[in-house]
Each structure stands twice: as structure tokens, then as C-alpha cells.
Amino acid sequence: MKQNEPLRAVTSWEVDVAGYPLSLPITPVSPDRAIALMMITDLGVSFGDHIGAALAERFRPLKPELVIGTATLGIPVAIEVTRHLGLDKYVILQKSPKKHLADALTYSLSSVTSHGTQELRLDKAALPMLMRRRVIVVDDVIATGSSLLASLVLARQASAEVVGLGAVLTDGEAWRSTLGKDAALVQALAHIPQFRNAGPGRWEPIAESGA
Numbered sequence: 001m002k003q004n005e006p007l008r009a010v011t012s013w014e015v016d017v018a019g020y021p022l023s024l025p026i027t028p029v030s031p032d033r034a035i036a037l038m039m040i041t042d043l044g045v046s047f048g049d050h051i052g053a054a055l056a057e058r059f060r061p062l063k064p065e066l067v068i069g070t071a072t073l074g075i076p077v078a079i080e081v082t083r084h085l086g087l088d089k090y091v092i093l094q095k096s097p098k099k100h101l102a103d104a105l106t107y108s109l110s111s112v113t114s115h116g117t118q119e120l121r122l123d124k125a126a127l128p129m130l131m132r133r134r135v136i137v138v139d140d141v142i143a144t145g146s147s148l149l150a151s152l153v154l155a156r157q158a159s160a161e162v163v164g165l166g167a168v169l170t171d172g173e174a175w176r177s178t179l180g181k182d183a184a185l186v187q188a189l190a191h192i193p194q195f196r197n198a199g200p201g202r203w204e205p206i207a208e209s210g211a
């Protein structure tokens with residue numbers, strides 16, 4: 001189904017990601033809500049190369065010195081954007097409580113695709129790489145904006161200057177209010193709606209304000 005057709009029940013959503021067509025399965029995340037699921041780790045290296053090049057092109061004018069990626073699915077995005085910007089090192093904010101992160105800077109978050117709350121952790125060993133550096137924060141999908149907000153807070157605690165926020169997709173509109181004025185820093189390659197339950201097995205895209 002194309003985005004400009006009248007609203008009707010759908011089982012997949014077609015989206016053009018900077019010239020790369022994807023068909024995403026409509027996947028329930030609660031009894032009355034579904035998302036068009038993009039599992040970046042199922043899409044292969046050519047898709048990773050494509051999105052890395054496209055995001056790097058958007059961010060190059062901002063002269064970023066380092067890319068921060070949010071675990072888990074922001075990791076391939078961070079690697080590809082780093083590579084296409086001609087940079088080498090990148091910093092990953094981890095979600096799992098690894099032993100070496102016992103004294104990490106932490107921030108709590110929740111996400112659309114995971115149960116309960118999680119913590120994002122910034123390894124103190126990465127602090128010298130971030131201090132007074134121009135950084136961009138990248139992830140696979142921005143939905144609630146909660147991961148990105150946690151990343152922003154941690155990056156700023158580390159005295160980095162966040163010049164951009166990047167994602168392959170924005171999903172729905174909740175992230176706009178979560179991020180507030182920092183929503184203006186977001187660059188995404190494509191946008192997808194969320195879906196409401198329209199009867200057994202039927203999902204309809206939720207109309208958006210387009211703010």
C-alpha cells in the first residue's frame with residue numbers, strides 16, 4: 001500500500017528508503033497498536049552500505065567528528081555512517097549490564113519493541129573521545145524518541161556537542177514531543193506511520209499531523 005492511498009487495512013507497508021524499496025510486515029506490539037517492523041540486521045550488507053552512504057551525505061555538511069550509536073540495532077548504523085564519513089572510531093551506548101560498565105554513566109529508557117524499562121550506558125573510558133567533540137547520534141528507528149533522548153543526555157553529560165540525530169526511519173510522531181526542540185536535529189531517510197486495530201487481523205495506518 002502506498003502512503004497517499006485512502007486508509008484501509010494492510011498487512012505490509014511499502015517504504016522508499018532513499019531509493020531503496022522495502023516492504024515491512026505489519027507487526028502487533030499491543031492489542032490495539034502495530035508497527036511496520038524494520039529489522040535492520042535482516043536486510044543484508046548492501047542495505048547497510050546504502051543507508052550509511054545516504055546518512056553520511058546528509059550529515060557531512062555538519063562536520064561531525066564522531067558517531068554515537070545506540071545498542072543494539074543502532075550499532076550497524078553507527079558503523080556504516082562512520083565508514084562513509086571517512087571516520088574510524090565510534091562510540092556505542094550499551095543496553096546490557098556488562099561487567100566493565102559497572103561505573104558507566106547511565107540513563108533509563110523504554111522502547112516500542114522491548115518489554116519494561118532498560119538502561120543505556122556510556123563507558124567512562126569513552127569520555128575523552130567525546131569531550132568538546134562535534135558528534136551525531138544514530139539509531140535504526142526513532143519511534144518514542146526515548147532511546148535518542150537517553151543518548152542525547154549521556155552525550156551532553158560527556159560534554160559532546162550533538163550536531164545531529166540520524167535514523168533510517170522515523171516511526172509515528174511520539175518522538176517529536178519526547179525530543180522537544182532537539183527534534184529539529186533529526187534527519188531520517190524515510191518515515192512510516194503506526195497502525196491501529198481495525199478489527200480481527202486488520203490494521204489501519206494512523207493519520208498524522210505532519211508537524
Ligand SMILES: Nc1ncnc2[nH]cnc12
Binds near residue numbers: 038
Ligand atoms: N518500525 C520499527 N521497526 C523496528 N524497530 C522499531 N522500533 C520502533 N519502531 C520500529
